[in-house]
Amino acid sequence: MKAPEVSIIVAAYNAEKYIGQAIDSILAQTVxxxxxxxxxxxxxxxxxxxxxxxxxxxxxxxxxxxxxxxxAKNRGIRESTGRYVGFCDxxxxxxxxxxxxxxxxxxxxxxxxxxxxxEVSIDESGAALPDRVDATRxxxxxxxxxxxxxxxxxxxLVRRDRLIxxxxxxxxxxxxxxxxxxxxxAARYKFDYVPDDLYIYRKWAGQMSTNWRGRYDAAFVIxxxxxxxxxxxxxSRTRRxxxxxxxxxxxxxxxxxxxxxxxxxxxxxLMLDPFSAYSWKSPLRALWTVATQSxxxxxxxxxx
Numbered sequence: 001m002k003a004p005e006v007s008i009i010v011a012a013y014n015a016e017k018y019i020g021q022a023i024d025s026i027l028a029q030t031v032x033x034x035x036x037x038x039x040x041x042x043x044x045x046x047x048x049x050x051x052x053x054x055x056x057x058x059x060x061x062x063x064x065x066x067x068x069x070x071x072a073k074n075r076g077i078r079e080s081t082g083r084y085v086g087f088c089d090x091x092x093x094x095x096x097x098x099x100x101x102x103x104x105x106x107x108x109x110x111x112x113x114x115x116x117x118x119e120v121s122i123d124e125s126g127a128a129l130p131d132r133v134d135a136t137r138x139x140x141x142x143x144x145x146x147x148x149x150x151x152x153x154x155x156x157l158v159r160r161d162r163l164i165x166x167x168x169x170x171x172x173x174x175x176x177x178x179x180x181x182x183x184x185x186a187a188r189y190k191f192d193y194v195p196d197d198l199y200i201y202r203k204w205a206g207q208m209s210t211n212w213r214g215r216y217d218a219a220f221v222i223x224x225x226x227x228x229x230x231x232x233x234x235x236s237r238t239r240r241x242x243x244x245x246x247x248x249x250x251x252x253x254x255x256x257x258x259x260x261x262x263x264x265x266x267x268x269x270l271m272l273d274p275f276s277a278y279s280w281k282s283p284l285r286a287l288w289t290v291a292t293q294s295x296x297x298x299x300x301x302x303x304x
Contacts, residue, residue, distance in 0.1 A: 009076030015090035016046040025093035042066030113189035117198040119152035135193035149179035176218035244273030
């Protein structure tokens, strides 16, 4: 059988509430030369029942013992046969014209490995939130990407051969696996984008992205890992900017919970990059957080 143009991977764990909408959005794509690979990572709820309700020859389902999102996504990559690979988290969904908008951009250059787009957010009930991420950078993005993971994961469409070439996701990491992958791809290839809202990201209390401490711990691990594996690719200036950004963002996240450590992080970041306007704003934001949110456990937005 002819391989499809695009393989879309959905890794799911206990996703009965939202996975139906994710599947619907993929099957409704205006480009229908696709395969939808669903990897059920050992769900204990009705996720398998929801998946079985869909009768479409383009769906290929796999079930495995619970092994974590990284292993599940890599399983999806190994099972994929398309020329391009996309990802959709089981609690999010795609705009129906996502593939139609993104696929033609690959024709601009064989050096383009990743096409991404804007991302908009919704809450648990599906109501629109003001949070959004706009795509703004293309070409050689390595330096900017090392400072900030500006690519919303589910928006990305990747050439499968490039994805295989760099080894897929690093299974030694629990968080930040997309950023680590983008960095390895950006070290070799160019990125491009479509400035449209093509991915809908759902924010809810139980998702992993609310684990701010784990995300920042992973960020430092990923930065050190990339520099070991790609010596000389990151300049001292970019390195200072990256560590300053991560420290000041972590300082803001820590401020309401650990005021002294939060202020220490932001001052450390300021010392690394004293000429950045952002660095000067961050200590003030952290101080404001200490003054207004002390004892409040509300999650603070983070960038990595």
